[in-house]
Amino acid sequence: MSLTPRDRARRPVLDPTRLAFLTGREEQRFLADRPRSLALLDRARAHMPGGVPMAWMTAMHGHPPVFAAEGDGAWFTDVDGHRYLDMNQADLSMNVGFGPPAVVAAVADRMRRGSQFMLPTEDAIWCAEELAERWELPYWQFTLSASGANTEIIRLARHVSGRDKILMFDGKYHGHIEDSLVIMAGNGVKPELYGLSDAAASRARMVPFNDLDAVDRALAPRDVALCIVEPALTNVGVVMPAEGFHQGLRELTEHYGTFLALDETHTQIASPGGLKRLWNLEADAVGLGKTIGGGVPIGAYGLSETLAQPLKQPPVMQGAPMESVGGVATGGTLYGNALSMAACRAALSQVLTPQGFVRTAALGAQLADGLAGLFAAGSLDWQVHRLTSRSGFTFADHLPRNAAEARELAQPGLYRLLRLWMANRGVWESVATAGPTVSFAMAEAEVEFYLERMREFLGDIL
Ligand SMILES: Cc1ncc(COP(=O)(O)O)c(C=O)c1O
Structure with missing residues (x-):
C-alpha cells in the first residue's frame, strides 16, 4: 500500500x-x-x-x-x-x-543611583531613538512585558479607529491578555483558558495564517480595529509566511481601515529591526519585550504618527484620582523605569549590535x-x-x-x-x-x- x-x-x-x-x-x-x-x-x-x-x-x-x-x-x-x-x-x-558584562555594569550602576522614580531618565530617550531607527516607527513607549505592550497597542487602535474587534491568526501567542487568549472554535472564537471572559472572545476574530481570503472576509465588515500578527508564527513551532502574504495583509488592512501591528517579541532576534526590517514590512505598530531588556523585565511598543496622537494630548480627568493622557488606558507604576531603560540601552548598544x-x-x-x-x-x-x-x-x-x-x-x-x-x-x-x-x-x-x-x-x- x-x-x-x-x-x-x-x-x-x-x-x-x-x-x-x-x-x-x-x-x-x-x-x-x-x-x-x-x-x-x-x-x-x-x-x-x-x-x-x-x-x-x-x-x-x-x-x-x-x-x-x-x-x-x-x-x-x-x-x-x-x-x-x-x-x-x-x-x-x-x-x-x-550576565552580559555591559548590561551587568549598567544595571549595577543604575541600581546604586536609583532604579525607579516614576520620572523619565535620559536612557529612555536613547532607547526610543534607537528603536525608532531600527524599526522605522517614530514613537515609542515602554512597559514591563510584551503582554503589556500589546495590551496598550490594542487599546490605542480601538480608541483611534473607533472600532472594537481584533483580528489574530490561529497559532498566535501575544501574551497573557484577555483580548488575545482566545482560540478558534468552529466558525467563531472562544476563551482559550479558564478565568477569561466570553465578552473578550466575542470581540476577537481568528483566521488561519497565510490565508488572505479569510483575512479579507474577516475585515470586510469594517469593524476591526487592529490586526496583530507575528511576521512568522513562533509559538506552534515556526510557520513561515507564504510568498506575498505580508504584502497582501498590508494591502487588505489599509483597504479596510484596520491598523496593523507586528508582534516581534520573538522575531526580533532575526535582525536589529527584526523581521520588519529584514523583510521590509510596513506596520502601524510593533510590539516588543524579552530580548531588548538584556535580562531585565521590559516591554516596548512603536507607533505610527496616527496611533501616537492620543498620547500627545493633554491629560484628561477620567474620574478622580486618575489622570490619563488623552483619556487612553495606558501606563503602570514601573513602566519605563530607570533600571529597564539602562538595561535596554546597554543591551542594544553593546550586545544586540x-x-x-x-x-x-x-x-x-x-x-x-x-x-x-x-x-x-x-x-x-x-x-x-x-x-x-x-x-x-x-x-x-x-x-x-x-x-x-x-x-x-x-x-x-x-x-x-x-x-x-x-x-x-x-x-x-x-x-x-x-x-x-x-x-x-x-x-x-x-x-x-x-x-x-x-x-x-x-x-x-x-
Ligand atoms: C509573540 C509573543 N508576543 C508576546 C508574548 C508575551 O511576552 P511576555 O510573556 O513577556 O509578556 C510572547 C511570549 O512568549 C510571544 O511569544
Missing part, C-alpha cells in the same frame, strides 16, 4: 512501545539525578501552589521543574550541579545570554546545516526551517503552512522524549517545540555541542 504525503507526515518515527520505554528510562534518570531540586520542590509546595512562583512553570515540561542556581553566558547550572547549554533561553527572554546579529545568523545557519546533515545521514526526511538564529525542524517531509498543519506534524511524545534526553545530557530547552535558537553568548563550539547531542539522540532512537 502506498502512503499519501499526509500519511507519511503523520507516521510516528518510533513505535509507541519503544517511545514509552525510552521516555520512562529518561524520566527515571532525570528524577534520580536531581535530589536537591526535588527536595526544594517539596519544601516549596507548602506556600506556593505547585511549588513554583508562577504556576505555569510546572506546565511546560511534563516533569518536575529543576531549581536554577546560576547562569553564565550560554550556560546555566541547577542546584544539583548539572550544567546546561540553553538552546531556548527562557523563551528568548535571555537571548543575550546570562548589527555585528552581533550577523554573527548569530551565521551560527544559526551552521545549526540548520548541521541538523539537515544529521537528518539526511539518518535517512530521515525531517525538514529544517531557517529563521536566522532560530533553526528548528519538523518531523515530516514538509514544513507547515499554518497552525493546523503544525499541530498535525508535531508528535508531542517525541518532543517530550527529546527534551528529557537532552536535559539528561546537558542541553536545556524550556520550549522544545520552539526549536533550538542560538544566543548572543554562543560560539561555534556551543552549536557543535548541540549538534553532537542530536547525533547521539538519533543514534539512540533509530
Whole structure:
C-alpha cells in the first residue's frame, strides 16, 4: 500500500512501545539525578501552589521543574550541579545570554543611583531613538512585558479607529491578555483558558495564517480595529509566511481601515529591526519585550504618527484620582523605569549590535546545516526551517503552512522524549517545540555541542 504525503507526515518515527520505554528510562534518570531540586520542590509546595512562583512553570515540561542556581553566558547550572547549554533561553527572554558584562555594569550602576522614580531618565530617550531607527516607527513607549505592550497597542487602535474587534491568526501567542487568549472554535472564537471572559472572545476574530481570503472576509465588515500578527508564527513551532502574504495583509488592512501591528517579541532576534526590517514590512505598530531588556523585565511598543496622537494630548480627568493622557488606558507604576531603560540601552548598544546579529545568523545557519546533515545521514526526511538564529525542524517531509498543519506534524511524545534526553545530557530547552535558537553568548563550539547531542539522540532512537 502506498502512503499519501499526509500519511507519511503523520507516521510516528518510533513505535509507541519503544517511545514509552525510552521516555520512562529518561524520566527515571532525570528524577534520580536531581535530589536537591526535588527536595526544594517539596519544601516549596507548602506556600506556593505547585511549588513554583508562577504556576505555569510546572506546565511546560511534563516533569518536575529543576531549581536554577546560576547562569553564565550560554550556560546555566541547577542546584544539583548539572550544567546546561540553553538552546531556548527562557523563551528568548535571555537571548543575550546570562550576565552580559555591559548590561551587568549598567544595571549595577543604575541600581546604586536609583532604579525607579516614576520620572523619565535620559536612557529612555536613547532607547526610543534607537528603536525608532531600527524599526522605522517614530514613537515609542515602554512597559514591563510584551503582554503589556500589546495590551496598550490594542487599546490605542480601538480608541483611534473607533472600532472594537481584533483580528489574530490561529497559532498566535501575544501574551497573557484577555483580548488575545482566545482560540478558534468552529466558525467563531472562544476563551482559550479558564478565568477569561466570553465578552473578550466575542470581540476577537481568528483566521488561519497565510490565508488572505479569510483575512479579507474577516475585515470586510469594517469593524476591526487592529490586526496583530507575528511576521512568522513562533509559538506552534515556526510557520513561515507564504510568498506575498505580508504584502497582501498590508494591502487588505489599509483597504479596510484596520491598523496593523507586528508582534516581534520573538522575531526580533532575526535582525536589529527584526523581521520588519529584514523583510521590509510596513506596520502601524510593533510590539516588543524579552530580548531588548538584556535580562531585565521590559516591554516596548512603536507607533505610527496616527496611533501616537492620543498620547500627545493633554491629560484628561477620567474620574478622580486618575489622570490619563488623552483619556487612553495606558501606563503602570514601573513602566519605563530607570533600571529597564539602562538595561535596554546597554543591551542594544553593546550586545544586540548589527555585528552581533550577523554573527548569530551565521551560527544559526551552521545549526540548520548541521541538523539537515544529521537528518539526511539518518535517512530521515525531517525538514529544517531557517529563521536566522532560530533553526528548528519538523518531523515530516514538509514544513507547515499554518497552525493546523503544525499541530498535525508535531508528535508531542517525541518532543517530550527529546527534551528529557537532552536535559539528561546537558542541553536545556524550556520550549522544545520552539526549536533550538542560538544566543548572543554562543560560539561555534556551543552549536557543535548541540549538534553532537542530536547525533547521539538519533543514534539512540533509530
Ligand atoms: C509573540 C509573543 N508576543 C508576546 C508574548 C508575551 O511576552 P511576555 O510573556 O513577556 O509578556 C510572547 C511570549 O512568549 C510571544 O511569544
